[in-house]
Amino acid sequence: MLYGIIADIHSNLEAFEVVLQQLRQVDQIVCAGDMVGYGPDPNQCIKLMREKGIRSIAGNHDKAAVGEMNLEWFNENARRAVEWTSEQLTGDSAQYLKLLPLTLEMDDFQIVHGSLRNPLEEYIFTLAEAAATMELMSKPLCFVGHTHRPARFEYQGKAIINPGGAGQPRDGDPRASFGIYDSEKKEFILHRVEYNIERVQEKMRQADLPQSLIDRLQYGR
Numbered sequence: 001m002l003y004g005i006i007a008d009i010h011s012n013l014e015a016f017e018v019v020l021q022q023l024r025q026v027d028q029i030v031c032a033g034d035m036v037g038y039g040p041d042p043n044q045c046i047k048l049m050r051e052k053g054i055r056s057i058a059g060n061h062d063k064a065a066v067g068e069m070n071l072e073w074f075n076e077n078a079r080r081a082v083e084w085t086s087e088q089l090t091g092d093s094a095q096y097l098k099l100l101p102l103t104l105e106m107d108d109f110q111i112v113h114g115s116l117r118n119p120l121e122e123y124i125f126t127l128a129e130a131a132a133t134m135e136l137m138s139k140p141l142c143f144v145g146h147t148h149r150p151a152r153f154e155y156q157g158k159a160i161i162n163p164g165g166a167g168q169p170r171d172g173d174p175r176a177s178f179g180i181y182d183s184e185k186k187e188f189i190l191h192r193v194e195y196n197i198e199r200v201q202e203k204m205r206q207a208d209l210p211q212s213l214i215d216r217l218q219y220g221r
């Protein structure tokens with residue numbers, strides 16, 4: 001089975017559409033959370049998630065946008081974007097976000113946003129952090145998001161893979177990041193694709209979203 005693996009779309013419809021275009025041939029797409037927050041098109045991204053039957057878990061921004069997470073944990077710009085997102089959400093979108101689970105177990109892997117020991121908050125940047133989640137894994141493979149940086153950790157037959165940020169990459173490469181996992185070959189391939197960053201930035205300006213969030217898209221930081 002071929003899976004499209006995405007994470008951290010962050011209301012970036014232009015990036016999301018281009019990534020979906022690249023994933024036309026896969027059997028199932030799964031998302032490791034943070035569909036909304038930062039970007040200008042939360043409802044449109046949620047609509048597309050539902051239309052495409054993408055399986056997703058909740059990220060911290062998804063839960064914050066529906067009042068299920070304390071905003072003190074966010075920095076000022078992220079908080080402003082969360083508040084703006086909350087005001088935009090339709091009842092349907094909000095309901096969809098509220099119903100997202102924190103983890104998902106597929107036939108071949110698990111998915112969580114941050115880590116299995118703290119799904120909404122912990123970042124997995126190091127092997128030590130990865131090892132703590134590996135201890136809790138019921139499958140040999142787990143996909144995560146949250147850091148917006150592609151990463152892969154392997155230890156004692158278990159692997160944790162981050163496909164990077166589709167809608168707000170932070171590894172210095174501004175192209176949308178995502179992956180394709182082939183469960184028969186047990187092979188994950190990372191992909192990057194260009195999208196119309198200027199168009200997203202223009203929408204963000206019109207929505208009066210924080211300038212630093214607009215700027216970072218073009219640097220991938």
Ligand code: ZN
Binds near residue numbers: 008010059061146147
């Ligand atoms: Zn995120």
